[in-house]
Amino acid sequence: MSELLQFLLSGITVGAVYALVALGFTIIFNASGVINFAQGEFVMLGGMSTVFLLDAGVPMLPAAVAAIAIACAVGIALNKLAIQPARGASVVTLIIITIGASIFLRGAAQIVFDKQIHRFESFSGDEPFVIGGATILPQSLWVMAGAVAVFAGLYLFFTRSLLGKAVLATANNPLAARLVGVNTNFVMTLSFAMSAAIGAFAGVLVTPITLTSYDIGIALALKGFAAAVLGGMGNPFGALVGGLLVGLIEAMTAGYISSAYKDAAAFIVILAVLFVMPHGIFGRATVERV
Amino acid sequence: MLSIEGLRSKYGRIEVLHGIDLEVGSGEIVTVVGANGAGKTTLLRCLSGVQPVAAGTITFRGEDISRLPAHRRVGLGLAQSPEGRQIFTNLTVEDNLRLGAYLYSDDRVDTDMADAFAMFPVLREKRNLNAGGLSGGQQQMLAIARALMARPVCLLLDEPSMGLAPILVDQILEVVKNLRSLEVTTLLVEQNAFAALSIADRGYVMETGRITMSGPAEELIADPRVRAAYLGI
Ligand SMILES: Nc1ncnc2c1ncn2[C@@H]1O[C@H](COP(=O)(O)OP(=O)(O)O)[C@@H](O)[C@H]1O
Ligand SMILES: [Mg+2]
Numbered sequence: 001m002s003e004l005l006q007f008l009l010s011g012i013t014v015g016a017v018y019a020l021v022a023l024g025f026t027i028i029f030n031a032s033g034v035i036n037f038a039q040g041e042f043v044m045l046g047g048m049s050t051v052f053l054l055d056a057g058v059p060m061l062p063a064a065v066a067a068i069a070i071a072c073a074v075g076i077a078l079n080k081l082a083i084q085p086a087r088g089a090s091v092v093t094l095i096i097i098t099i100g101a102s103i104f105l106r107g108a109a110q111i112v113f114d115k116q117i118h119r120f121e122s123f124s125g126d127e128p129f130v131i132g133g134a135t136i137l138p139q140s141l142w143v144m145a146g147a148v149a150v151f152a153g154l155y156l157f158f159t160r161s162l163l164g165k166a167v168l169a170t171a172n173n174p175l176a177a178r179l180v181g182v183n184t185n186f187v188m189t190l191s192f193a194m195s196a197a198i199g200a201f202a203g204v205l206v207t208p209i210t211l212t213s214y215d216i217g218i219a220l221a222l223k224g225f226a227a228a229v230l231g232g233m234g235n236p237f238g239a240l241v242g243g244l245l246v247g248l249i250e251a252m253t254a255g256y257i258s259s260a261y262k263d264a265a266a267f268i269v270i271l272a273v274l275f276v277m278p279h280g281i282f283g284r285a286t287v288e289r290v
Numbered sequence: 291m292l293s294i295e296g297l298r299s300k301y302g303r304i305e306v307l308h309g310i311d312l313e314v315g316s317g318e319i320v321t322v323v324g325a326n327g328a329g330k331t332t333l334l335r336c337l338s339g340v341q342p343v344a345a346g347t348i349t350f351r352g353e354d355i356s357r358l359p360a361h362r363r364v365g366l367g368l369a370q371s372p373e374g375r376q377i378f379t380n381l382t383v384e385d386n387l388r389l390g391a392y393l394y395s396d397d398r399v400d401t402d403m404a405d406a407f408a409m410f411p412v413l414r415e416k417r418n419l420n421a422g423g424l425s426g427g428q429q430q431m432l433a434i435a436r437a438l439m440a441r442p443v444c445l446l447l448d449e450p451s452m453g454l455a456p457i458l459v460d461q462i463l464e465v466v467k468n469l470r471s472l473e474v475t476t477l478l479v480e481q482n483a484f485a486a487l488s489i490a491d492r493g494y495v496m497e498t499g500r501i502t503m504s505g506p507a508e509e510l511i512a513d514p515r516v517r518a519a520y521l522g523i
Contacts, residue, residue: 162392169378169389176376178340180440181364181393 002133007255008248009131013140013209015247016147017043020202021224022231022239023150024195030171030234031191034083034094038102039224040217041109042196045071046203047212048109051118060123068200074105075196079189102217109214122208139208146205150198151240158236167191171234219263226270232283241281246270291316291475292337292368292444297346299329299336305344306332308499314444319466319476321507323483323520324496330479331373333496334446337477338370339363351443365393367443371450373479375433379422383413386421386432390439399439406435409465427458434465444475451482463489483520487511495520 021039028036049067054060082097089097123142128135157164170177170187178184203212210216227246231238246266253265273281292314299307306329314320322330335341337348339360348356355363369390378386387406391399407414410431416424421432430450437445447466451459459482467489469476480486487493487507495503495516503510510516 162388162395165381165385165389166392168381169385172378172380173376175340176372176378177389178360179338179364179370179372179376180389180436181361182389183359183361 003255005132006134007251009134009136009140011248011251012244013136013143013206013247014250015244016143017202017206017210017220017243018223018227018246019240019243020147020150020198021220022228022243023154023236024199025225025228026234026236026239027191027195027198029228031167032083032188033091034098035091035225035233036078036192036195037095037098037221037225038078038105038217039195039199040219040221041102041105042071042075042199042217043203043206043220044109044212044214044217045074045105045196046200047207047216048113048118048203048214049200050204050207051120051212052113054120060120064204067204068197071196071200071203072193075192076189078196079192083192084185084188102221106215106217113214115214117211117213119208119211137209139205143202143205143209146201147240150201151236154236163190223266226267230270230273230280232280235280235282238280238282291318291351292477293349294333294337295347295349297333297336297348298344299332299341300344301332306499307336309346310496310499310501312494312501314475314477316475317470317473318492319470319478319490321478321480321486321490321493322496323480323486323493323510325520326481327498328496329499330496331448334370334372334448334477334479337363337368337446361393364440367441368446369437369440369442369444370446371433371437371448373448373452375426375429377421377424377429377432377436379420381421382418383421383424383432384417386436387413387439390436391441394441398441402439402441406438409438410435427454427461430454430458430462431465434462438472438474442474444477445469447476447478449480449482450478451480451485459485483516484511487516 021043024039024042025035028034046067049070050063053063053066078101082101083094086094086097122137122139124138126137128137158168166177166182167187170182170184174184223246227242228239230245231242249266249269250262254262294310294312297307297310298305310333322333324330332341336343339358343356347354350366350368355366378389387403391402412428413432413435421429424432434450450462450466454462463485466476466478478486478490487510490507492505493507493510494501495510503516
């Protein structure tokens with residue numbers, strides 16, 4: 001029983017990170033129809049920038065804020081320099097552009113940072129809490145709390161603020177959004193900035209547990225994408241559920257079978273679900289994009 | 291108020307507007323009638339800035355707006371209720387109206403919304419429902435109300451009668467007629483030429499990207515060529 005609880009806790013921790021990456025996919029997809037495979041690089045940028053700022057003597061909080069700001073700037077640049085100039089190109093072309101951007105960012109990170117594996121101190125020590133025979137790191141609680149805060153904040157943004165509704169309106173009908181006076185280019189820029197910030201925030205939270213290096217982005221992007229598809233691409237709530245499911249499947253497979261199979265198990269379950277529900281768990285049957 | 295000179299527009303390399311000249315005076319209801327595919331929607335898309343202009347100028351309230359981005363044109367008082375309604379189907383009726391006044395956050399937003407509900411009481415009943423669940427006629431009312439929320443000086447209406455039962459067509463046209471009392475200038479695009487000409491001050495006839503006739507609405511309604519081509523008489 002305590003074993004199951006242990007696997008559940010670690011599944012929820014990684015699942016929270018996948019959920020945040022999936023949320024990044026969702027936000028950009030909704031605003032622009034683009035599936036941004038550079039999403040994992042935002043997580044890497046958050047962790048790596050924090051590592052190097054800490055090394056330079058910057059205290060933790062400003063280092064984390066600056067790291068998120070750096071990722072934001074990279075996200076905005078990605079949109080302005082690579083995505084918007086290709087407006088009107090096919091979805092496949094845009095996806096290839098984001099894959100190219102992801103490779104470029106990985107290469108740049110190798111040069112600007114290095115090829116080592118890094119970590120920094122947990123926010124509140126490494127003394128685990130014991131719950132019902134299972135243990136949980138304080139940093140895991142930070143990750144979970146961070147994910148809850150991001151999802152709650154986004155929920156309020158989309159349901160309570162006019163700008164949030166304008167983002168939803170742009171996703172629902174870009175032409176109509178422009179006709180009521182929404183600057184849809186700004187909405188796109190905002191979406192890239194938000195996705196980058198969310199990814200980098202996840203990177204800052206999880207680095208003390210999972211460590212970071214220039215190339216962690218690929219695996220995260222694949223898992224996050226799988227989580228977004230599983231939950232139903234375009235649905236923020238689906239991103240949350242999909243992320244947690246992928247994390248839990250991984251943790252259970254690693255715990256009860258072998259950690260060698262954890263990646264494969266996650267993808268097999270996803271394929272099985274998509275076979276039955278082609279639009280994901282919370283996806284709508286038709287994706288209208290005008 | 292609104293003056294269009296030599297307007298040309300293309301889809302890819304195919305030109306569909308071949309030099310349109312058109313004038314809308316302050317307080318007028320002007321209609322552009324023409325068969326399906328004539329280029330009426332393209333014209334309104336150019337006016338709103340969601341369609342590239344290849345040549346010509348659009349002057350609105352004395353300012354050349356032909357290069358202005360769409361959201362800036364809304365800010366100047368040029369709003370559109372587009373063809374096919376294009377409401378935000380995933381959002382509530384109230385959110386649709388609120389977004390109509392996206393550029394504003396003052397007290398007038400509330401009074402304008404109350405006015406919209408007074409104009410279309412059915413929208414008040416359904417204010418908290420998803421707009422995608424409305425009937426065609428209700429969606430059309432919502433599209434017009436949403437455009438009015440933008441505080442238009444000049445309102446562009448694209449085929450408000452399309453796909454509606456005759457009784458609803460009359461109701462919508464009555465609303466358009468009453469825009470005059472709100473001091474909103476109106477450019478109405480319609481395939482339903484008789485209905486449009488019967489409420490308009492002046493009209494233009496458009497054929498394959500060109501204006502072929504223009505004049506006071508009552509003269510066009512009486513014109514044998516118009517009657518033969520568009521009124522089926
Ligand atoms: N998105 C588009 N791509 C290419 N051609 C188009 C597009 N929309 C309209 N057209 C063409 O432009 C011409 C004018 O269309 P439109 O402005 O919709 O006319 P109307 O509103 O008078 O029915 C038609 O020949 C139509 O086939
Ligand atoms: Mg049309």
